[in-house]
Amino acid sequence: MASRRRAEPRALTSWRVLLAVVVVLTATVVAGVAALQEQIRTRTLDSAVQGVVIISSLVIDRSLTLNDLVDELHPANRAQLDTDLVLLRQRGEVRGLMIWSLTDGRLVYADPDYLLAGRLTDARRRSVPLDHPTAGNATDPATGEHLLEVNYPYDANGDGIVDGLAVMLLPRRDVDSSIARATRLLYGGGLVVLVIALAAVLQVRRRQSAQDHAAVHDPLTGLGNREKLRRVAAPALTAASERHPAALLLLDLNGFKGINDSLGHHAGDQVLTAVARRLEQICPGAGTVIRLGGDEFAVLLPRTGSEQALAVAAAAREAVSRPVVIEGLAVEVGASIGVATAPVHGRELSAVLQQADIAMYRAKKAGGGVLLHDETAGTDETGSRHVTQLAQLRQALEDGLLELYYQPTFAATGEVRDLEALLRWNHPQYGLLAAADFLVAVEQTAMIKPLTAWMLRTATAQGAAWYAAGHRTRIVVNLAAQSLLDDTLPALVIETAAAAGLPLEAISLEFSEATVALDPPRAATALARLAAAGIAVGLDNVGAGTTHWLTVARAPLTRLKLDRELVRLLPGNLAAERIVGGLIRIAGDLGMTSVAVGVETPGTVHRLTELGCDELQGFALCRPLPAGEVSAWLSDHSSIEVA
Structure with missing residues (x-):
């Protein structure tokens, strides 16, 4: 409702402007038609006058002399005038003729119908210019017919x-x-001009409406975007009071990245669209559903207290968790939802959004669920889910239900450079789960250490087998923030690689830029410690918005991996291309390898190659492979056609 109330005055103003334009156009066309009509009338009369001049030169000039005007009309000349006039009347060109002498005002000649015209009156003499022919209106006294008098x-x-x-x-x-x-032709043309002008105005109006809509709506889901939230939140939060508060829900999907990685962005888009429709269904009439970007949504609830907001959040979580069927395959995502209210948590959107974001982050750390900001713990349901998921994952690690998939990274020339290890969980109930579906519940717990050890042990063992078979590809393992800050990580990597028989230069670690941004000084120290041990380290998700460039400048990094959402905008988005090109140049100037991930189309491959990106990874080149298929794939694909 808030968004509708704000939109109506804008639309009303637009329609008033449109009406004013229509009135001005109509008035202009009518005035133009009237002016042209007068010109046509004038030119038509001028044409009639010119016709009289021609007739006069043929009839009067040859039959009338100066003596006829001064004295009396000669009978022969009168007979000639009568003959010519009869002929002209028969042809319908002339209805009557009168000739006056200006010497004495005498009527010199008149056809039989106008013999009683009499002398030239002073009034007629004064009304008629004597320097050029003129036209006026007259009436036939016998028939009343309207005539033209020249x-x-x-x-x-x-x-x-x-x-x-x-x-x-x-x-x-x-x-x-x-x-x-x-x-008639003039009015028809004027009408055509008016219709064309109105059509042009309406087309401009439609384009403006489309542009206005695009400015405040997400093109994928049709929901409002950040700008829409900014517009509708200001009046709702300003009007909030203790008696009539307002609430903001911030929702982040759990498991969405795994769907993107395993099924592709087309499937991810379908999930986002389905989630959008479900959120609209559970949103009260006065609420506004917003897609903030990626897999993050917001719901603004005017005149809604915390209890009602939590109820809406619970309904949203339940709606989002229902399976989405994509090409016959049912996929599921969860939701972490943070709730903040105004005026308790502020009246500015930035303040309320920040508090909701903090609550959402706590909910995500707890494994998903709903949290109201400033609560000290999640609900019993959230806590039990967290504990249950950790217990299941611990059991899965013991039962051998975890495995690694590998996705190749290609040089611009097409050679296979690296194999990135991707963690998967063969869940007995939900099938194959990507790391994003469960790692959020593990990263801040003690279980991250045995899980990291298992990943390194498995990756180095499998990499050693491929290395021994002649496949000189490096294994890349992406680790969590807690692992980076673990002082024992360098020794663990060295010992694990040695035990597997894998040269240390054949393994590389990666950490996300968000990991480095959490504690830049400690992260820089930890990265330097890994480099001193001879372990190559790369930075993932560069360009997502949290890169700590001072740490990048100080840390001995070997690779900068560009954020997939940024890469996804290529080609065609000039701003994204310039950002990506700049990051590629920065990597080159710092002696690092630039890697683009999330490459899904040939056009993106081609553009990245033009921008000078060193390595590419994505579905357009190769999907993640189970470990058992990697050796055979490497034997068949030592290189591919990249661009």
């Missing part, structure tokens, strides 16, 4: 002095029909 000043001997005035009466029907035809 006054033609006549110079009988060509000395420049007007000697007589000839008045010729013409039928108006030809003139009127000519004006009517031109007017």
Whole structure:
């Protein structure tokens, strides 16, 4: 409702502007048509006058002399005028003719219908210009027919002095029909111009509406975006009070990254769209559902207290957790939801959003669920889920239900450079789970240490077997923040690689930029300790927004791996291309290898190659492979066609 109330005045203003434009256009077209109509009328009358001039030169000039005007009209000349006039009347060109002498005002000649016209009156003399022909209206006294009267000043001997005035009466029907035809065409053309102009205005209006809609909506899900949240939150949070608070829910999907990694972004987009529709269904009428970006959503609830907000959050969590069927395959995601309220947690969107984000982060650390900011612990349901998931994962580690998949990284020339180890859990109930589905419950617990040891042990053993078979590819293992800050990690890597028979240069560790940003000084020290031990280290998710460049400058890193969401915008997004190009140049200037992940289309491959990216990884090149298929794949694919 808040968003509707804000949108209506904007739309009303737009329609008022549109109406004003329509009125101005209509007035302009009507005025233009009227002006052109007057020009047509004037030109038509001028044409009639010119016709009279021609007739006069053919009839009056040859039949009338100066003596006829000064004295009496010679009978022969009168007979000639009668003959010519009869012929013109038969042809319908002329209805009557009168000629006055300007010397004495005498009526020199008149056809039989106008013999009673009488002398030239002073009023007529004053009303008729004597320097050029003029046209006016007249009426046939016998029939009442409207006629055209043309006054033609006549110079009988060509000395420049007007000697007589000839008045010729013409039928108006030809003139009127000519004006009517031109007017109809003119109004038709004006209508066409008006319709075209209105269509152009409406097209501009539609484009403006589309641009306004795109500015505040997510193109994938159709939900509002951050700008929409900013617009609707301001009045809702400002109006919030202790009696009528407002609430903000911040929701992050659990397990979404695994769906993207295993099924591709097309499947991920379908999940996001399904989640969006479900959130809209559970959202109260006054609420607004927002997609903030990636797999993060927000729900703004005006005039809603914490209890009601928690109830909506619980409904949202239940709705999101229902399976989504993608091409016959049912996939599931969970949700971590943080709740904050105004005015308790602030009246500014940034403050309330920050508190909701803190609550959401705590919920995610607890394994998912709903948390209200400032609560000291999650609900019993959340705690039990956390404990249950940890217990199951610990049992899975003991039962051998964990395994590693490997996704190759390719040089720009097509050679296989690395194999990135990706953790998978063969869950007895949910099938094959990606690391993103369960690692959030482990990363801040003591279990991360045995899990890290298992990953290193398994990866080095499998890598050693491929190395012995002649496949000189490096194994890359991505580890958690807690592992990076563990002082025993360098020794663990060295001992594990030696036990497996894998050269130390054939293994590399990676940590996300968010891991480094959590504690930059400690992270820089830990990275330096690994490098001093001869272990190559790379930084993952570079460009996601939390890169601590001072640490990058100080730490002896060997690889910068670009964030997949940034890479996904290529090609076509100029800003993303410039950012990616800049990161690639930074990596090169620092002596590091630039790696682009999430490469899903040939166009992205081609553009990254043009930008000079050193290595590429993604579904467009190769999907993650089970360990049992890697050796055969390496034998068949020592290199591929990259671009």
